[in-house]
Amino acid sequence: MVVFRSDPCGIFCILLTYGAVFYADYVVTVQIVMPTMSNSLWGAFNAVLFNVILTMMLASHLRAVLSDPGVVPLPKTNLDFSDLHSGSRSPIHQSGHDWTVCARCETYRPPRAHHCRICRRCIRRMDHHCPWINNCVGEYNQKYFLQFIIYVGIASVHAIVLVAVAWLGDCDGCQLDEHSKQTMLMHCIILVIESLLFGIFVVAIMVDQLTAIWTDETAVEQVQRRGPHRPLKSKMALLQEVFGRGSLAFWLLPCHSPPKEIEPHDDYTV
Ligand SMILES: [Zn+2]
Numbered sequence: 622m623v624v625f626r627s628d629p630c631g632i633f634c635i636l637l638t639y640g641a642v643f644y645a646d647y648v649v650t651v652q653i654v655m656p657t658m659s660n661s662l663w664g665a666f667n668a669v670l671f672n673v674i675l676t677m678m679l680a681s682h683l684r685a686v687l688s689d690p691g692v693v694p695l696p697k698t699n700l701d702f703s704d705l706h707s708g709s710r711s712p713i714h715q716s717g718h719d720w721t722v723c724a725r726c727e728t729y730r731p732p733r734a735h736h737c738r739i740c741r742r743c744i745r746r747m748d749h750h751c752p753w754i755n756n757c758v759g760e761y762n763q764k765y766f767l768q769f770i771i772y773v774g775i776a777s778v779h780a781i782v783l784v785a786v787a788w789l790g791d792c793d794g795c796q797l798d799e800h801s802k803q804t805m806l807m808h809c810i811i812l813v814i815e816s817l818l819f820g821i822f823v824v825a826i827m828v829d830q831l832t833a834i835w836t837d838e839t840a841v842e843q844v845q846r847r848g849p850h851r852p853l854k855s856k857m858a859l860l861q862e863v864f865g866r867g868s869l870a871f872w873l874l875p876c877h878s879p880p881k882e883i884e885p886h887d888d889y890t891v
């Protein structure tokens with residue numbers, strides 16, 4: 622199912638992301654590689670490598686944006702939750718399961734699903750609503766979100782390394798006039814600032830995400846937590862729940878994960 626939210630903040634962030642990516646590509650290929658490394662295989666290698674990283678980044682971003690994060694389906698017929706709205710009854714906890722009722726969606730939702738006010742729907746294992754992908758980060762698209770974060774981090778480091786090599790390395794064949802040098806310097810400074818900002822940002826998000834995965838608690842659940850929480854599964858098993866159970870090589874490819882273990886409540890329909 623393809624979804625796209627009409628949230629202005631999300632759309633602005635997506636346009637900003639694309640603008641930043643294309644600007645970085647312009648600076649790396651036109652301002653750095655072509656004038657300073659054009660007569661070496663090293664230049665071609667770096668230009669191709671940087672574009673491969675950006676392609677993987679945009680592919681995983683697109684999947685994170687357009688994927689269903691795990692929207693809980695609405696019931697086909699309206700259920701009567703009128704007493705829930707009047708506040709006379711607390712949310713239903715079905716015996717033995719943590720299925721709860723969402724008063725806004727007026728439906729039962731599986732364990733760990735939470736309501737997102739921006740998506741206006743309940744999302745399975747919702748972590749947070751991310752404006753950078755204009756979508757919720759939930760059970761079905763967290764893998765793509767993490768891949769996007771990883772590729773942004775790699776591209777940031779690569780861009781900073783290329784700027785350093787261009788300015789510090791010997792450039793025998795370079796015949797740049799003063800004006801070209803100044804233009805290149807200006808673009809390089811902007812690129813380094815952009816890379817540092819995005820790089821630090823994604824490292825912080827990655828630390829948050831890994832903490833959430835390894836403690837088996839989403840960001841929403843960490844806020845709601847009332848007591849100490851200790852996951853019963855290994856760190857590897859928790860990572861596999863996000864990245865899939867296939868080969869490690871598939872973890873960084875923006876393709877569908879191999880099927881997860883079927884949860885006992887998945888066949889529950891209202
Ligand atoms: Zn809801």
Ligand SMILES: [Zn+2]
Pocket residue numbers: 737738739740741749750751756757758
């Ligand atoms: Zn959302």
